[in-house]
Amino acid sequence: MIRGDFLSLNESKKKKRASKVDKVIKKLSDTLDGGRLSTQRADLLSYSHDYWPIYLHWMLEDRYPSVPDAVVWPESIEDVRDIVRWCYRGKVPIYPYGGGSGVLGGAVPEKGGIVVDLKRMRSLKLHKKDLLVEAESGLNGYYLEDYLNERGYTMGNIPQSLYPSTVGGWVGTKALGQFSTKYGGIEDMLKGIEVVVPPGKLIELKPHPRTATGPDLRKFFVGSEGTMGIITKGWFKIWPEPEKRIKLSYASNSLKDAVESIRRIMRRGAEPAVIRIYDEIETKRHFYEYDDIYGKVATVMIIEGDETLADAESKIVREEFVGKEKGEKPVDHWLETRFSIKEASEFVPMGVVFDTIEVAVGWSGAAKLYENVVGALKPIKGVLFASAHASHFYPQGICFYFTFAGTPPRKKDAEGFYQQAWEEAMKAVINSGGTVSHHHGVGRQRRRWMSEELEEGYELLKKIKQKVDKRGIMNPGDMGL
Ligand SMILES: Cc1cc2nc3c(=O)[nH]c(=O)nc-3n(C[C@H](O)[C@H](O)[C@H](O)COP(=O)(O)OP(=O)(O)OC[C@H]3O[C@@H](n4cnc5c(N)ncnc54)[C@H](O)[C@@H]3O)c2cc1C
Known part of the structure; x- marks a missing residue:
């Protein structure tokens, strides 16, 4: 078995650990028969990583610094409880795993142990009158x-990542989608939750339209990244399919014009479902076929819902937006290409290091943050480009989604280059008054900025973690917990 950089135990500790883990695997294989457990090398390697871009470089160098001891596929709550019980008794780490599309190493089995793939738990039930859907986490x-x-x-x-991700992963990472400006993030949709916490207890928090029974424990698990328990089910808000969809696009002379337009639109209470503003570099990259947009700042928008409301929202947008209206075609182009994720398979084998960094900031700091982050990334030796689009909006502010790509200069490895880019970008975000994560979460890549951003709040989070997970078996190391 490959054991790597993350595990720096001495030989006697390794032996002790192996016998402890073997006992737990034996117990689990007695309980989880019928192909619900594997220690096959192919499975262990497949589950040794998620979509953390730097891991792709490690794999191309034949490095697998984190390999689990076993992978399990529970099919029921009882299975999940058994897994948590046995791992708790043996003090063996557990890593909940959905689609493995997380981009920050959140599902990486850093200390070995058991990866729990939830994908066989995928039942769902529609509650039409209450406008809720009840979905198991592996769906x-x-x-x-x-x-x-x-x-x-x-x-x-x-x-x-609609195609490769799961409901449990959405809740685990506090995800949100391209239509978030109208429908919100997963935290707005989640109304009830079921979670198995150490030492194997099931917590059921039923859905209500609203409840004031103390602090909202449902939200406590949103963004917990498998560090507090295994989410087995959620109840989510749903909407009738929109009656009308209006597609608008604009070409503006500057990013500032477009961003300011959206601020005014949001202030007036309009909530287009999709709003995406691309800086000049990204406009060139995404809309090179559109001569009258190329070289400008492109904005695409989708307004949808009840016809009367959609018409009123589009009136507000047209009154406020500074830029030339460019019709539906750029929006159709965005709709057709929005799930394309070929960059990783195209660029990484060529030695190109790239990543995306999504952050948020209030309107008053938006222009400064954009300039500072792009300005911090561009001078790094080897950077080919640094750009951004804004993809999620609130009456209070905006999410910028930065992309950087480059080739490490001679004498610098991919990881050194990658970490330098992150370091500079995070510093710029913090100095500009932003939050270091808007929706990808923390995982292993962002953990070193947790205390800087949360300060005493991080100390509280660590204390809560110690109480909930006394033996530290739930995704140890994630978020620095
Ligand atoms: C190309 C691409 C595009 C993306 N686009 C978006 C986007 O538009 N919006 C967005 O928010 N994110 C996006 N992501 C990031 C990623 O898809 C999300 O974070 C997603 O929510 C992860 O879901 P998953 O099922 O793949 O989770 P995984 O990667 O398997 O796990 C993510 C984290 O959640 C934990 N977890 C998973 N399941 C459970 C569970 N049942 N109980 C407790 N913890 C659990 C894991 O331990 C891990 O810490 C994108 C990723 C890629 C690769």
């Missing part, structure tokens, strides 16, 4: 939305 995102659409509903959560 695939695309399958859920397709099921709802066929019945005349939508959940409105359409991340770019």
